[in-house]
Amino acid sequence: MRILRSAAAPLLGADTYRRWVYLVLGGVLFTPFLVATLVLLSLLLGWGASMERFGAGPQWYVGTAAAAVLGAGTVWIPGVRAQQAQLSRALLGGPLAALPAARPAGPRIRAACWLALHFAVGFAVCITTMVGLTQSAMLALAPFLADEPALMFLRELSPTGGWTWLGPPAGAVVLLALVYLIALIGAGAARLAPRFLGPTAADRLAAAQARADNLTERNRLAAELHDSIGHVLSVVALQAGAAARVIDRDPAFARGALETIAEQARTATAELDHMLGLLREERAAAAPQRTLADLPRLVAAARTAGADLRLRQTGTLDALPEVLSRELYRICQEGVTNALRHGGENVPVTVDLRVEEERVRLVMTNPADPARPGRSTRPGGGRGLRGMRERVELLGGELTAGAVDGVWRLAAAIPWKERT
Numbered sequence: 424m425r426i427l428r429s430a431a432a433p434l435l436g437a438d439t440y441r442r443w444v445y446l447v448l449g450g451v452l453f454t455p456f457l458v459a460t461l462v463l464l465s466l467l468l469g470w471g472a473s474m475e476r477f478g479a480g481p482q483w484y485v486g487t488a489a490a491a492v493l494g495a496g497t498v499w500i501p502g503v504r505a506q507q508a509q510l511s512r513a514l515l516g517g518p519l520a521a522l523p524a525a526r527p528a529g530p531r532i533r534a535a536c537w538l539a540l541h542f543a544v545g546f547a548v549c550i551t552t553m554v555g556l557t558q559s560a561m562l563a564l565a566p567f568l569a570d571e572p573a574l575m576f577l578r579e580l581s582p583t584g585g586w587t588w589l590g591p592p593a594g595a596v597v598l599l600a601l602v603y604l605i606a607l608i609g610a611g612a613a614r615l616a617p618r619f620l621g622p623t624a625a626d627r628l629a630a631a632q633a634r635a636d637n638l639t640e641r642n643r644l645a646a647e648l649h650d651s652i653g654h655v656l657s658v659v660a661l662q663a664g665a666a667a668r669v670i671d672r673d674p675a676f677a678r679g680a681l682e683t684i685a686e687q688a689r690t691a692t693a694e695l696d697h698m699l700g701l702l703r704e705e706r707a708a709a710a711p712q713r714t715l716a717d718l719p720r721l722v723a724a725a726r727t728a729g730a731d732l733r734l735r736q737t738g739t740l741d742a743l744p745e746v747l748s749r750e751l752y753r754i755c756q757e758g759v760t761n762a763l764r765h766g767g768e769n770v771p772v773t774v775d776l777r778v779e780e781e782r783v784r785l786v787m788t789n790p791a792d793p794a795r796p797g798r799s800t801r802p803g804g805g806r807g808l809r810g811m812r813e814r815v816e817l818l819g820g821e822l823t824a825g826a827v828d829g830v831w832r833l834a835a836a837i838p839w840k841e842r843t
Contacts, residue, residue: 433606434599438516442609445514447552449545453494457546460490485658487543495539508620511537517613519620537619541612548608562597565590646692646753646810652680653807655691657760658728659684664730683727714748715740715776718755722774725759731771732759738778747839750814751776751785757807758833762789781840782820787833791826811835 433439464486498504510522566588666680713721718734725732740748755774762772766789777788808824811833815822818835 433603436606438613439602439606439609441514441516442612443548443552443605445510446541446548446605446609446612448510449541450547450549451545453490453542453546454549456494456542457487457490460493461486464489487546491539491543492543494542495535498531498534498538504531507534507538510621511616515609515613515616517610517616517826519613521618533619537616540619544608544612548605551604552583552746555597558596559594559601562590562594565594613832642813646813651758652691652694653685653757655694657764658687658724661728661763662687679727683724687724712745712749713752713756714745715743715752715755715820716748717752721752721759725763725772728763730759730763730766731768731769733771735773735775737776738783740778743778743783743839747783747818747837750818751783751835751837754785754814754835755787757811758787761807762787762831766790782836782838785833785835785837788830791829791831805829 461482464482497509519739570827662680662683666677666684670677722732722734745753758774759772762770766772770789772787775784775788777784801809810826812822815835815837818837820835821837822833823834825831
């Protein structure tokens with residue numbers, strides 16, 4: 424049963440007929456080039472204007488080869504190569520459909536060779552199809568014809584007299600042979616196409632680099648969202664909890680907490696608009712790019728949220744490159760967020776920022792396990808720490824984090840002199 428299914432697959436499979444169409448299209452497109460080339464050669468070389476001279480012989484082969492070269496040259500017309508590859512993927516299928524597309528600006532010699540091969544084989548398939556279909560029809564109609572069927576090949580086997588009843592079976596055999604032949608040629612073309620239309624090693628490297636760049640950008644956006652929106656939500660959660668506890672006995676404090684929540688919500692909205700603009704590939708310049716110059720605002724927001732934050736800063740921030748200043752601000756923001764999230768209200772946080780001659784050092788400390796009410800037990804999943812380490816390593820620095828004697832210590836050292 425399996426053998427029968429395998430034998431019938433070329434007859435019943437859609438691939439056979441899609442590839443048939445693909446090959447015939449090549450022959451159809453090749454015909455104008457062939458006719459023009461034969462006529463031109465006949466006029467230039469004195470072979471005679473009549474096309475009858477080209478029924479056989481060297482003139483025919485020379486003209487066919489010249490037409491194939493002329494047609495292959497069309498791949499240098501803008502858009503032809505891309506459409507050729509797209510048509511081949513759609514109709515041939517096979518291994519080519521699973522491969523990444525070749526670069527439009529890549530070498531065109533392989534594509535030109537494939538187009539010439541497509542034209543030549545397609546033209547042969549066109550001739551074979553016309554002959555096969557007409558001969559099959561003539562044989563099938565043999566019992567109903569008054570004269571002997573006009574066969575182009577194997578005329579001695581033409582059914583005559585009382586043997587005309589063999590015409591229809593013979594016609595069916597010819598038709599089946601035609602289908603299997605086309606299926607064989609189409610399968611060969613599908614296997615051969617990737618060598619001519621598939622990506623080169625440079626194309627594969629470019630595709631891999633594009634995927635890596637896309638993944639890097641997605642990870643960067645994820646880190647930005649985690650650091651910015653996560654910080655805001657942590658502050659909002661702490662302020663809302665504090666306001667709910669003291670709203671009856673300290674309305675002024677509760678009012679201040681609600682104002683902080685409103686301010687943080689506006690900040691989060693601006694940050695979110697910025698990130699969505701990046702995802703949509705829009706001109707994303709709506710959100711401010713905060714740097715170390717905005718540290719006082721971060722400190723004030725953290726203190727409003729309940730942290731006992733102390734900032735020690737030495738050195739001049741103006742000399743730092745903007746990208747370094749921006750990434751260090753994000754690290755500070757994530758460190759404060761983690762302290763608020765895991766330390767609860769009134770958690771003491773120390774930020775020590777030193778701009779040295781060749782590197783910047785940032786050290787943040789807070790109690791590792793404070794016994795305070797309201798401490799968050801929500802797991803962070805390590806995403807914040809992982810994102811901070813990626814930021815530091817991208818800038819060529821080092822980051823260490825861990826608990827020592829009951830104190831959580833986050834330290835980053837990043838070189839900056841060569842960046843100026």
